Amino acid sequence: MKHCLGSHVSVAGGLHLGVQRALEAGCDCLQIFTKNANAWAAKPLDPAAITAWREALQASGLKHPIAHTSYLINLGTPDETLFRKSIDALVIEWERAEALGLEGLVLHPGAYTTSDEESGVRRVVEGLIEAFSRTQPKLCRVLLENTAGQGTTLGRQLDQLGEMLDRARAAEPKCGAALGVCLDTCHAFAAGYPIHTDDGFRDFCQRIRDELPADSVRALHLNDSKKPLGSRVDRHEHIGRGELGLETFRRLLAHPQLGCLPGYLETEKGIDPESGRDWDQINLEALRSLDQSVV
Template sequence: MKSKSQPRRDFSRDKKSAISNQQSEILLGAHMSIAGGVHLAIERACSINCTAMQIFVKNNMQWFARPLSTEEIRVFLDHRQRRQLASVFAHANYLINLAATNSQFHANSLRALAEELIRADQLELPFLVMHPGAHLGTGEEAGLEKIAASIDAIWRVIPKVKTKIALETTAGQGSCLGHRFEQVAHVINNVREPERLSVCLDTAHIFAAGYDISSEIAAKKTFREFDRIIPQARDRLAAIHLNDSKAARGSRVDRHAHIGKGEVGLAAFRFFMNEPRFRRIPKVLETPKGKELKEDVVNLKTLRRLISSSS
């Protein structure tokens, strides 16, 4: 399971003409399918003018997969370099629960997350987004402690992997942890290597969890709370999932909706698209779509229209 540390390509230095364009662009895109080969996700993202992309590094509903071949890694990196997609990162599979109470399920979660971090590292991805876990009745404190201990155990197995874990804020459905900033901070403060943890914020999730982002004033207040609670918050925020919510604020129900078609409101997305601190943070959609990506095109167009000329 151990991974050798290799020098990473610096994608930001390959094409000077592309650099100037990318520096002036907001990092915006969507989660893309890896069907047919992980490199094809890059082609899909670029076909709809994404500057950022999130992927799974394997089938997201299976515990394990065969290792990536040297050729698969090479083709992905070559596509990435040639297409100059500014930001690419990964999301862990949905089976993983580091707070699992069943010993075999927990062991599978540890192994699966370690293997996915290795795959992400081989693809030279900076971080892997992960839902912290669900305590399944053991209680918040016990669940958070188990998550932190599990992360430490994984890092002991793969000490040289450079890909970080980005803890995702959750809606708090069921016994899922991560729906309060304090819970995310607890994990960060209780691992041995907090520098290997980042944070991914999901707009639908924090809204459903009860945080108010319905206006610029409300959103700024929420982020003052985020900055106060999350250690080194401004440096630790790695990505933003831009999703509207079918569920009401405070419902703790996780149901994503298309931008402007849910309960969050366009004012919130206008804030995220124009706030200077988020300009170089990748923002991706996780909204329902078909193979032709028409829904992504509409959502991205809606978001781009919210960008003010002065931003």
């Protein structure tokens, strides 16, 4: 099976430079931020920057371009001001993703803070529906990401993500069709799914089938975990060097459905002091070596 493996890359200096960085790292696919992830405001995208991005992407042969939304967005909040601000920010990000021809926009569902899970889920669905109706996307799906479940964060359990998608679809079928899921291996493990064992992985796959709408999983975040099973702490580790281990990624890539999805690294950048090589290159090689050993 030929897998599509890539990474989250920086677009410092210009969106088109993200394409160059992805190629240098040996990516087949890429994830970017279309704006500063730690700020609400963003200057509108310059048409020349959009063209430069589109041309670079087309020439590169890279597939499945996606973006990750700002960490500030919280659709699950009971705070009306933050809720309105989050919807506005999601609309802007969704419009940018459309303009750039991205097929996915990864979103953490949010945190219910001082309310409760049910109210949080209701808010997220309401926010998604409003953002959808204001954006009217043609291409880009918002992909809800499973979370490690730190604090009052929503989306730790697959059935909760499934519920959000089902409710959105029931209320507004077109919105439902513009949503999906991005599964993060580190988050699943930290949330308590023992995907590092044969049985645990099989059970996780069964839950994907039972608890998420068919074909809703569109992307994978491939990260090992620094923290143990069920820790609810989100700390990414290089592939094969954490609690998950290489075997977990071998199983995942060998899975007939999940193994066909584009997979993006979100591991630490930089140079490995031991080998003097780029970490993205090392992690992609680690994944691809598993690929070849699958019979």
